[in-house]
Amino acid sequence: MDTLTSRCFEGRGYTHDGMNKAACFIQDRFKEMGLQPLAGKQYQQSFSYPVNTFPGRASLFINGVQLVAGRDFIPSPESAGVKGAGKLVQKDATHFIDLQNRIVVDVQKKLTWSVAPQAADYTVIQVDSVSFSKVGKPETIEIDLENKLVSRFKAANVCAMVKGSVYPDSVILLTAHYDHLGGLGTEAYFPGANDNASGVALLLSLAQYYSKHPQPYSIGFICFAGEEAGLLGSNYYTQHPLLPLKQIRFLLNMDMVGTGEDGITVVNATEFPDAFASLQQLNKDKKYLADVKSRGKAANSDHYPFSEKGVPAFFMYTLGGIRAYHDVFDVASTLPMQEFSDLGGLIKDFFAYLQSGAAAN
Known part of the structure; x- marks a missing residue:
């Protein structure tokens, strides 16, 4: 967790080579454990997509008061870069406009960032409401924001397996996305501890276990890139599978598993009731978690492209805590x-x- 969220990886995203550094780190861990590539000789499955990035200057002053990137303000992910000074005109309780520089200031109770595949011809600056209240009546704005639209950002899924001892062509797949949002400017970055360094940490822990305890079925591991940009890595994999999708007996995806005081939720539980009932019974027998809750089909993580292709899949996330x-x-x-x-x-x-002969349906 400390390594994946460190400054070295810059939020495992789109600035300072953060995502590639994280992919190489995961690949090296697979190699150290003695896992083999999922197919062929390469651990990484490369693909690309467009993304709007903010790699350089990111300064903002309102009424001459400097606000801190990441903590006090963030640009909307599609925002254009802009440098200039102007006057703010209030449009409503939470929106202020600098017409000359095509800037909208949007006051928010919580700053939540994302990823955009394009750059607009305007700039939206989301400002934390508490920070905004400290600048007084907003009248002036000074901004220096650099953006760079990368038309073909290079990313890679990192894939490995422990070969099955009896049924090597039947695969149980464990997945988690390793990408996050990267950096904003030269100082701020988004560590992504729960989302989803936690899932990758658990995946690597289980990979280490299975490397020492091979199973009758092959156990595969995929760390996806591009999840935050719209499940791009998992979509790419299902369109270009390294192993035939029909060989996947079951897929278990982990995303945001760093808490758990209130148990877990299992997406697709209603789609595969027998497998879910068995999961609940296993938890009851061993008293692992406070609760194992059921949720229906949802397109909210990397399990979804697989289940849409007919692969039985669960997505687990923990409940409670921060x-x-x-x-x-x-x-x-x-x-x-x-x-x-x-x-x-x-x-x-x-x-x-899953390997006992019971069918998941």
Whole structure:
């Protein structure tokens, strides 16, 4: 967790080579564990997509008061870069406009960032409401924001497996996205501890376990890129599978698993009721988690492109604890990880059930 969220990886995103550094780190861990590539000789499955980035200057003054990128303000992800000074005109309680520079200031109670595949011809600056209240009546704005539209950002899914001892062509797949939002300017970055360094940490922990304890079925591991940009890595994989999708007996995707005091939610539970009932029973028998809650079909993480292609899949996320999300406060030091071992134990038991001959339906 500390490594994946460190300054070295710059939020595993689109500035300072952060995503590529993270991919190489994960690949090296797979190699150290003795895992083989999922197919062929390469661990990385490369693809590309457009993304609007903010790699350089990111300064903002309102009424001469300097605001801090990431904590006090963020640009909307599609914003154009802009440099200039102007006057703010109030449009309503939360919106102020600098017409000359095509800037909209949008006051928000929580700053939540994302990723955009294009750059607009305007700039929207979201400002934290508490920070905004300290500048007085907003009248002037000075901004220096650099953006760069990268038409073909290079990314890669990182894929590995432990070959099955009896049924090597039947695969149980464990997945988690490793990308996050990257950096804003030269100082701010989004660590993405819960989202989703937590899922990658658990995946690597289980990869280490299975490297020492091969199973009758092959156990595959995929760390996806481009999830925050719209499930791009998992969509790419399902369109260019390294192994035939029909060989995947079950897929378990983990995203935001760093808490757990209130248990977990399982997306697609209603789609595969027998598998979900078994998961609940395994949890009850071992008393791993406070609750295993059911949720229906949802396109909210990397399981979705697979289940749309007919692959049985669950998506697990933990409940309770901190609520930092897509902001600079999602850091490793405040993420409790109190159910990390218990969730890992439940997953091991569930994988054993999947290999016992019981069909997931």
